[in-house]
Amino acid sequence: MINATLKQQSALLAQKKLSSVELTRFYLDRVARLDPGLNAFVTIDAERSLAQARAADALIAAGGAQPLTGIPVAHKDIFCAKGWRTSCGSKMLANFVSPYDAHVVEKLNAAGAVILGKTNMDEFAMGSSSETGYQGPVKNPWDPTRVAGGSSGGSAAAVAARMAPAAIGTDTGGSIRQPAALSGICGLKPTYGMVSRYGMVAFASSLDQGGPMAKTAEDLALMLNVMAGFDARDSTSLERPAEDYTRALAASGATGRDRPLAGLRIGVPKEYFGEGLGSDVAAAVEAALAQFEKLGAKRIAISLPNSGLSVPAYYVIAPAEASSNLSRYDGVRYGYRAPEYGDLADMYAKSRAQGFGAEVKRRILIGTYVLSHGYYDAYYLKAQKIRRLIAQDFAEAYKQCDLILGPTSPSVAFGLGAKVSDPVQMYLIDIYTVAANLAGLPAMSIPCGFGEGGMPVGLQIAGNYFAEARMLQAAHQYQLATDWHLRQPAGTE
Amino acid sequence: MDWEIVIGIETHAQLSTASKIFSGAATQFGAAPNAQACAVDIALPGVLPVLNKGAVERAVRFGLAAGGIDVINRRSVFARKNYFYPDLPKGYQISQYELPIVTGGAVSFLTQDGEKTVRLTRAHLEEDAGKSLHEDFHGMSGIDLNRAGTPLLEIVTEPDMRSAEEAVAYAKALHALVRWIGICDGNMQEGSFRCDANVSVRRPGGPLGTRREIKNLNSFRFLQQAIEYEARWQIGTLEDGGSIQQATVLFDPDTGATRMMRTKEDAHDYRYFPDPDLLPLAIDEEMIRRIESELPELPAAKRERYRLKFGLPSAYAASLTQSIEVATYFEAAAAELGCDNAKLAANWILGELAGSLNSAGIDISASPVSSKQLAGLLLRIHDNTISGKMAKDVFDAMWAGEGDADSVIAKRGLKQISDAGELEKIVDGVLAANPKSVEEYRAGKEKAFNALVGQAMKATRGKGNPAQINEILKKKLAR
Numbered sequence: 006m007i008n009a010t011l012k013q014q015s016a017l018l019a020q021k022k023l024s025s026v027e028l029t030r031f032y033l034d035r036v037a038r039l040d041p042g043l044n045a046f047v048t049i050d051a052e053r054s055l056a057q058a059r060a061a062d063a064l065i066a067a068g069g070a071q072p073l074t075g076i077p078v079a080h081k082d083i084f085c086a087k088g089w090r091t092s093c094g095s096k097m098l099a100n101f102v103s104p105y106d107a108h109v110v111e112k113l114n115a116a117g118a119v120i121l122g123k124t125n126m127d128e129f130a131m132g133s134s135s136e137t138g139y140q141g142p143v144k145n146p147w148d149p150t151r152v153a154g155g156s157s158g159g160s161a162a163a164v165a166a167r168m169a170p171a172a173i174g175t176d177t178g179g180s181i182r183q184p185a186a187l188s189g190i191c192g193l194k195p196t197y198g199m200v201s202r203y204g205m206v207a208f209a210s211s212l213d214q215g216g217p218m219a220k221t222a223e224d225l226a227l228m229l230n231v232m233a234g235f236d237a238r239d240s241t242s243l244e245r246p247a248e249d250y251t252r253a254l255a256a257s258g259a260t261g262r263d264r265p266l267a268g269l270r271i272g273v274p275k276e277y278f279g280e281g282l283g284s285d286v287a288a289a290v291e292a293a294l295a296q297f298e299k300l301g302a303k304r305i306a307i308s309l310p311n312s313g314l315s316v317p318a319y320y321v322i323a324p325a326e327a328s329s330n331l332s333r334y335d336g337v338r339y340g341y342r343a344p345e346y347g348d349l350a351d352m353y354a355k356s357r358a359q360g361f362g363a364e365v366k367r368r369i370l371i372g373t374y375v376l377s378h379g380y381y382d383a384y385y386l387k388a389q390k391i392r393r394l395i396a397q398d399f400a401e402a403y404k405q406c407d408l409i410l411g412p413t414s415p416s417v418a419f420g421l422g423a424k425v426s427d428p429v430q431m432y433l434i435d436i437y438t439v440a441a442n443l444a445g446l447p448a449m450s451i452p453c454g455f456g457e458g459g460m461p462v463g464l465q466i467a468g469n470y471f472a473e474a475r476m477l478q479a480a481h482q483y484q485l486a487t488d489w490h491l492r493q494p495a496g497t498e
Numbered sequence: 499m500d501w502e503i504v505i506g507i508e509t510h511a512q513l514s515t516a517s518k519i520f521s522g523a524a525t526q527f528g529a530a531p532n533a534q535a536c537a538v539d540i541a542l543p544g545v546l547p548v549l550n551k552g553a554v555e556r557a558v559r560f561g562l563a564a565g566g567i568d569v570i571n572r573r574s575v576f577a578r579k580n581y582f583y584p585d586l587p588k589g590y591q592i593s594q595y596e597l598p599i600v601t602g603g604a605v606s607f608l609t610q611d612g613e614k615t616v617r618l619t620r621a622h623l624e625e626d627a628g629k630s631l632h633e634d635f636h637g638m639s640g641i642d643l644n645r646a647g648t649p650l651l652e653i654v655t656e657p658d659m660r661s662a663e664e665a666v667a668y669a670k671a672l673h674a675l676v677r678w679i680g681i682c683d684g685n686m687q688e689g690s691f692r693c694d695a696n697v698s699v700r701r702p703g704g705p706l707g708t709r710r711e712i713k714n715l716n717s718f719r720f721l722q723q724a725i726e727y728e729a730r731w732q733i734g735t736l737e738d739g740g741s742i743q744q745a746t747v748l749f750d751p752d753t754g755a756t757r758m759m760r761t762k763e764d765a766h767d768y769r770y771f772p773d774p775d776l777l778p779l780a781i782d783e784e785m786i787r788r789i790e791s792e793l794p795e796l797p798a799a800k801r802e803r804y805r806l807k808f809g810l811p812s813a814y815a816a817s818l819t820q821s822i823e824v825a826t827y828f829e830a831a832a833a834e835l836g837c838d839n840a841k842l843a844a845n846w847i848l849g850e851l852a853g854s855l856n857s858a859g860i861d862i863s864a865s866p867v868s869s870k871q872l873a874g875l876l877l878r879i880h881d882n883t884i885s886g887k888m889a890k891d892v893f894d895a896m897w898a899g900e901g902d903a904d905s906v907i908a909k910r911g912l913k914q915i916s917d918a919g920e921l922e923k924i925v926d927g928v929l930a931a932n933p934k935s936v937e938e939y940r941a942g943k944e945k946a947f948n949a950l951v952g953q954a955m956k957a958t959r960g961k962g963n964p965a966q967i968n969e970i971l972k973k974k975l976a977r
Contacts (some may be wrong), residue, residue, distance in 0.1 A: 085544045098543065105537055107544060204544040211774035239546050240776050325776055329578050332589020333541040337641065353582055374771035376580070385771060 006031065007167035007498075008491060011076055011224045018065055019076040025065070025075030028117050029058040032077045036168045037124065039497060042149055045162035046456040047082050047140045048123040057119040071181065071229050075115030079169035081160045082123040084215070085204040089120065093206045094098050094128040094138030094156075094366055096314045096342045097334045097360035107204020108236040109173060109215050116231045116368050121169050124159030128362045130180055130208040132156050132422065142421055145188060146494040147460055151418040154184030159186035162217045166497040171219040171228055175205055176213045179413070179438025180318050182450035185218055186463020189452045189492060191480070192218040193225045196470050197445030198243035201236030207330040209323035210241075211486060212442040221490055222451060222480035226250035229473065238371055245471070253474045254481040264301030265482045269475075271297055272307035272406030277437055283416040285456030289413045293453035293464045293483070295465035297410065302484055305406045309398045312440060314391045316327045319439040320432055321375050321388035326363075326370025334360065367428060396444040403469040412437055413450040413463035437465060447473050451480050452489040461492075501701045501736075503729045505659040505695055506709075506840030507616075509672055511651045511682040512626070512690040519625050519649035520592060527688045531631070535643035539628075541587035546775050548577075553649035555600045556681035557623050558789050560651055560767070563679045563796055564618055567786055576597040576623075576776045579768045584641050585628035593652075596772045598622035599779065605655075606798060608666065608816045616668045625652050645689075651681070653747065657696065662725035666718050669693055678797060678822040697728045699736065708742040709780030710851035712749050712756055718836045724749035728756050733929040757907040800825055804812060808832065808840035813903045817848050823863045834873030835880070842876050850893055850973075857956045875903035880956045882963060883907065883913050918970070921954075924962065925970045939975060947971065 009017070017023040027418035033051050040046050054077065061075035085091045085103035087110075092098045106114065118183040127137040133157025135143035143158035146166035153162040157174030164172050174181040176194035185192030193216045200215040207213060217228030230251065235244040256265075273294060278287060298304055336342035337358030343355035352478075361369070375384035400411060414434055424431045441448035446467060452465035468476040484490050517526055538545045561570040570730075600621035603772035606613055628646035630639050646917035653672065659665045673691055676682040683689050693715045698707035712728055715721045727749070744762040749755075772778075795803075797819040806814040824847070831843040851872065855862055864911055875892055878884050882933045884892060884907060895906040907913050915921060929936055932953060938946035954967045 092544065093543065101543065103543075126533075202544075203546050206543040206777075207546075209774075238546055239550055241774075324800070325771060329580050329590050329769070329771070332580060332582065333587060335582060335584075335589060337584045338540055338587060349584065350611070373769065377772050378767045378769075381769075381771070416723070 007035075008188040011073070011170055011219065011222055011227050014076060015072050015074075021065070023071065025058040025077075025119060026055060026063040028075060029054050029077045029121065032121055032169055033158060035366060036163075039146075039166050039168055043144045043153075043162050043166060045093075045124055045143050045145055045153070045159040045166065045168060046079070046122045047092065047125045047138075047159065049124070050415075053088065054121055057114070061119060065228055069117075070192045071116045073113065073178055073231055076171065076459075077117065077119040077121035077161055077169060078113060078228075079121045079163040080110065081123050081126055081172070081174045081238055083126060083175050083206045084110050084173060085206070086138035086434050088490045089123060089467065091206065092140075093122070093190065094126045095132070095361065095365070098206075099139065099341065099356075101340055103204075105204065108201035108238065109232050110204060112231050112234065112402050113173070118231070124157070124163055124172060125158055127156035127180075128365050129206065129215075129327070130156040130177055130196055131327065131364050131368050132178065133183055133431055134419075135159060135184065136412075136421065136425055137362055139362060144421065145418045145460070146497055147189060148418065148458060149457075151420055151460065154187030154414070154418060156180040156184070157218065158184045158188070159487075160218065161185050161190055161192065164188070164190045164220060164273060165494060169491060171217060171224055173215060173228070173232065173383070174218045175213055176438075176442065177208050177209075177214075177280050177323060178435045178442050181216050181218060181262065182413050182438050182448060182463065182465060183434065185450040186324040186452075187418040187461065189461030189489075189494070190218060190220060190224050191222055191449065191451045191490065192216065192475070193229060193449040193477075194441060194447060195229065195233060195473055196243075196447045197442075198241050199243045199245075199447075199471075199473075201234070201239040203236050207326075209326040210330060211326060212319075212323055214442070222253065222477050222484055223254055225449070225475045226254060226481075228475075250474050252479055253478045256478055257285055265485075266297060266479060267301030269297075269302040269408065269479060270305050270406040271302045271479075272305050272402050272409045274307050274309045274312065274402070274409060274411060275308050276280040276312040277411035281415050281433065282412060283456060286412050286414070289428070289454030289462035290410075290464055294410060295482060296487060297479070303440055303477070307402045307405055307409070308315070309395075309402060309440070311391065311394045311398050312436075315395055315440040315443055316432060318388040318391040318395070319435065319443060320371065321384045322392065322443070324368040324372035325375050325385050326372070328369045328376065330360075331365065331369060336360070347442070350448055364428070390482050392443045395440050399440070399444050399446055399469070407468070408472070408476060413465040414438070417456040417460035417462060419457065440466055446470060447476060449476055449480060451483065452492070453487075454489055458474055459491075500702055501699045501729075503660055503725070503834070504657045504698045504700060504706060504709075505662075505665045505725060506657040507659070507665060507668060508624075508694040508696070509656045509669070510692045511676045512680055513553050513649040513651055515550055515552040515556070515649055516553075517895050518551060518647035519550050519553045519623065521647050523647065525648050525684075529639065529644055531642035531646060533965060535628075535646060536656055539587065539643050539647045541589075542747050544884050547592060547773075549779065550649060552608065553623055554599070554779065554781070556649075556661065557621065557651050557791055557899075559679050559793060560621055560653070560676065561600035561603060562786070562790050562793055563675060564605060564621070565600070565612060569600050569602040570781060570786055571599055571601055572623075572781050573597065573779075574779045576773045576779065577770045578773045580771055581768060584639065585630050585643070587628065587643060587646055591627065592773055592776070594622035597778075601780070605668060605671050605675060607667050608812070609667055612947060614664060614667065616658045619654040621651055621653045624652055624721055626650050629707045634772065634975070657698070662722045662729070665695060665725055666722045668719055669718060673727060674797065674821050680794065681932035686716050689716060695721060695725050695728075696889075697725055697732065698742070699729055706904050708740065708744050710745045710747050710756075712747050715749060720749055720751055723751075723754055724756055731756065741914065758797045759878055769923075792823065797825075801941060808837060810841060810844055814841075814844050814848065814956050818844060821862070823861065827862050827865070827869045830869035831873045831876070833878055834870060839876060840882055842880070843873065846872060847877060854893075854897055866899060867893065870926075871896055871902045878907060880976060882914060882916055884912055886966065888912050888914070914959065914963050915958050916963050916966060918966065921958075921966055923969055924957050925954055925967065925974060928957055929974060936975065947975070
């Protein structure tokens with residue numbers, strides 16, 4: 006059961022060999038057993054989940070089942086879900102129970118999926134290790150002394166430990182892909198605008214994008230089918246005809262089954278294999294690239310000359326937007342308010358000083374600084390120019406190749422606390438992931454081997470705008486030929 | 499020595515959309531606190547703004563009316579203006595900064611010295627903030643977010659005005675214009691139209707002085723008083739050897755004085771940047787053409803037409819175009835009466851009707867005497883059914899709700915006696931009864947004639963056609 010794909014679980018539900026209530030209980034039991042050591046979940050509401058499961062069973066009985074009907078899904082605690090506490094990893098929102106559903110939550114609910122619980126994360130999604138949230142760090146199921154990656158670390162750990170068959174996360178600079186890589190699962194950040202941001206607590210609006218996290222590329226496709234879609238309540242949402250991302254998965258070239266990726270041009274940027282990349286990660290990624298070539302893909306050496314500028318540009322733009330997005334947490338209308346204060350300014354200062362953690366404050370300070378009078382041009386405007394250069398790099402690259410492959414993260418999961426005191430080191434972890442957010446491009450991570458300490462390594466597969474189907478097909482074919490995605494952390498059986 | 503006052507005005511005109519600029523909540527005035535604040539207005543986590551097209555169309559309407567298609571920016575950008583205040587739920591106001599929807603344009607109006615044109619710098623869309631309530635909360639403050647997110651068009655002028663009177667005349671002309679084109683209800687008590695005045699003084703021909711901005715003037719009277727006080731204060735300060743610091747000030751209607759709110763030094767750094775939640779606002783030619791085709795004839799065009807078509811003097815044309823309601827009333831009356839009588843209609847609308855409306859304190863759109871009714875009355879003057887003097891009585895009766903002109907005339911038996919035979923009989927009677935006056939007239943005393951006319955009018959109880967009576971008397975006395 007725990008290694009069954011969504012498609013297999015869905016089939017069992019449809020054949021009434023299993024009820025959603027049973028499946029939901031099964032995972033709730035696993036959460037109760039395994040999560041005390043992992044801290045992947047921050048809110049469990051069994052009654053609420055089981056009520057949804059019963060409704061799903063009724064829907065299945067009535068013949069109204071869709072592919073995700075009855076499937077429990079773990080929600081990153083950044084998605085507003087009606088009646089659920091939505092704390093976004095922050096003391097600031099520790100008492101916030103959302104009165105409404107995010108668009109993604111609405112869509113999953115409408116599809117009959119069950120909210121299994123809310124998962125832990127970095128505070129306001131600011132972090133790469135899921136250590137900055139006020140509910141404590143998420144631990145990596147492969148080695149609980151290590152981080153699970155972030156900011157969607159709770160969702161990643163939940164899937165890795167088989168506490169949930171699938172999860173949803175958000176990715177602003179790698180927050181789906183990096184924890185997926187570090188926890189040995191699959192995660193996809195879609196093209197910006199494909200998944201509505203309505204009801205997703207904003208970190209950096211021009212970069213934030215929700216996406217699925219699961220064990221296999223096929224599961225990601227099923228999830229994306231439900232999550233993607235136009236939403237008039239998000240002005241950056243894209244209006245496009247619906248696509249079935251599962252349809253092209255099995256497609257193989259004219260050359261037959263053993264070379265299903267024939268004709269696929271995979272670009273390998275030289276900048277992604279330079280200084281800073283761990284040799285263990287490099288070896289696993291090289292082996293994966295060889296496997297892709299074996300499947301018929303053609304490897305092309307490419308260059309993304311402005312790659313080195315992506316982290317600096319990201320750490321100007323994301324904090325700038327965040328500093329403004331987080332201004333609403335002022336203790337006036339909802340959320341944390343300091344118990345004692347003098348005047349209004351003091352209420353703001355104390356509420357925000359006490360309600361936000363160190364990393365959030367650091368980013369608010371950076372963001373406020375780069376938007377300040379006299380610094381705006383030198384930082385914010387310049388970063389926006391770099392952003393365009395990075396998008397141009399990709400536009401050039403995609404003239405030569407169909408997908409870009411490389412490491413998701415420069416190293417495997419590091420020890421808990423190893424980088425918390427060195428923010429710059431922490432920021433550099435995002436070196437391969439932020440460019441896709443800056444350009445609004447889709448990118449995903451899948452497991453491709455193990456490195457130092459037996460920790461999983463992630464392969465990043467990036468594509469041009471709306472290339473999700475192509476990316477998923479390549480990943481699926483790779484997974485048909487390999488079994489990295491089926492490996493499960495010891496002790497989670 | 500002479501001083502010249504230099505004034506620029508920034509006006510916040512509340513756009514008359516049914517819902518807010520970035521949310522679906524209603525914009526009606528006077529609802530219970532926070533009854534019209536939805537998730538977006540209270541800035542819950544995760545909510546996003548969606549631009550109200552109605553607000554955009556109204557801004558385009560304004561641009562077309564104030565400057566034509568060239569002043570509409572085909573691409574404009576919403577920016578965040580960041581500052582903390584309890585009535586600003588997001589901690590930023592969505593406004594337009596570097597690229598507003600309208601750049602340029604002008605507003606023209608008639609002053610005692612002739613036509614005056616004030617150039618507009620820009621007009622941009624933004625959202626209003628909520629309101630802080632400081633009473634009834636036992637030492638705490640309440641927040642009402644009903645107004646938060648209400649669409650505003652901020653209209654900014656060049657420093658083109660030179661007196662408080664001119665500033666008021668501009669504000670009135672702008673007020674008339676936004677109401678004219680139906681983008682703002684202009685209700686100043688409810689805050690739908692508020693002005694900030696930037697005032698500086700200088701030696702004529704010299705460089706511009708340092709300005710101080712008077713915030714939130716919500717009546718024309720306050721605008722006038724505040725500018726007058728501020729200019730006097732600045733001149734006094736400079737003449738005493740002082741200097742002016744750039745500052746924002748508030749006008750206190752109770753004292754008639756302005757007082758410092760903040761100086762430039764403690765001005766906010768608003769950290770403007772493009773709002774990543776909203777795409778740049780694109781306006782296409784088709785939308786502009788459609789809105790242009792829906793635009794009513796503008797005041798300036800109407801003034802010109804009234805002068806040429808109806809032969810009205812400029813002052814009349816200006817008064818009749820003070821608001822679209824007056825112009826509509828006039829045009830409806832003129833249509834009933836025909837071009838030749840347009841001046842009669844203008845006279846009555848600007849005289850008797852305006853006087854009655856004014857003393858009753860009601861707007862022409864709520865006038866108890868409709869344009870059709872007034873035209874009916876004026877037709878009876880035109881065809882000599884009643885005299886102009888009697889018409890005033892009939893008007894009063896119509897005002898009191900006694901029906902239209904014909905029924906009042908019939909009911910009160912006010913119909914003018916124009917029947918020659920009947921009048922001749924009456925005149926004969928008057929001549930017979932006043933032999934002394936007849937004698938005196940024939941002896942050359944002109945005054946005696948007037949006495950005879952008076953007697954004849956009296957005999958008709960005022961209903962005799964005076965011109966006819968005159969004529970008959972002359973004819974009979976000449977014999």
